[in-house]
Amino acid sequence: MIRSVEGLIFALDETATHDGPGLRMTVYFKGCPLRCIWCHSPESVSPKPEVVWYQTRCVRCGRCVEVCPEGLRSFEPVDPRDRSGCRLCGICVEECPSGALEIKGKLVSAGEIADHAMQLIPFFRRSGGGVTLTGGEPTFQADFAYAVLALCRQAGIHTAIETCGYAPWEKLERLASVTDLFLFDLKHPDDEMHRRYTGVSNRLILENLARLIESGAELVVRVPLIPGCNDSPSTVKATGLKALELGA
Ligand code: SF4
Ligand code: SF4
Known part of the structure; x- marks a missing residue:
């Protein structure tokens, strides 16, 4: 079907x-x-879902790193892109105050x-x-x-x-x-x-x-x-x- x-x-x-x-x-x-x-x-390149980060929307508040249950640490320097290990729970996306994160896929x-x-x-x-x-x-x-x-x-x-x-x-x-x-x-x-x-x-x-x-x-x-x-x-x-x- x-x-x-x-x-x-x-x-x-x-x-x-x-x-x-x-x-x-x-x-x-x-x-x-x-x-x-x-x-x-x-964001189209990977054949898997992923969290994408829009740099120009990010206000560098650090909230995404604080809330990540996987303890992903990518805020030194301020850059939430390193998310290997991410299980796509979406918490950081919900918590981001400026819409800088999105799950694509x-x-x-x-x-x-x-x-x-x-x-x-x-x-x-x-x-x-x-x-x-x-x-x-x-x-x-x-x-x-x-x-x-x-x-x-x-x-x-x-x-x-x-x-x-x-x-x-x-x-x-x-x-x-x-x-x-x-x-x-x-x-x-x-x-x-x-x-x-x-x-x-x-x-x-x-x-x-x-x-x-x-x-x-x-x-x-x-x-x-x-x-x-x-x-x-x-x-x-x-x-x-x-x-x-x-x-x-
Ligand atoms: S929560 Fe959003 S605005 Fe704050 S650092 Fe993370 S991506 Fe940037
Ligand atoms: S989607 Fe979940 S596991 Fe992935 S970076 Fe955001 S909070 Fe961490």
Whole structure:
């Protein structure tokens, strides 16, 4: 029963406008195989729930350390980030006076996500929108992603995935059967630079991109333009040529 397939998400946005056509309900999956140096959602990287600390909200009161039943001591100097040993009891989050701590990572079922999306169908219809899975990396929880998208498809909702493309082909191929649109990141055309900036080779990513294009999947290649990393005219040109070479 695919409704009961569970996965870990860290956010859900009902009013996204940059994650595919129309108004989107975007679901943020936890866990990512890449380590991009520019990652704008570091709370997505770990595949497990965690307490995150917002430095700019912290007033350095020390309350989180006082109340932690595990005796986590991370306040010398003032920095509640070192929480290895944390059992996610949530006490520090409740006690923090300034909302500087949050538990990121919630276990939900595919059925819950699909039910949520179904409530938004009138907005999707009016705007030409739908549901987008992002992260983190949705293929990192491929069975859960498949279940969510299959249920949305059954309900007539347009489905999209934002992916880094770093996944076994079999997972992408299965997901393609329930995905109307792939938003596929191409971060750097050069393998050595790709390793330097993301921690992994781009070979599998390029292979998957070529195979998805060949399979006839609807696809948009996207390039996160990062100053000093992949925004030089020569790299931009090489990225475009690589996409063309692969059939985009
Ligand atoms: S309780 Fe909140 S505000 Fe106080 S030190 Fe901890 S994180 Fe900062
Ligand atoms: S969630 Fe609980 S165990 Fe984890 S750091 Fe906060 S108080 Fe300590």
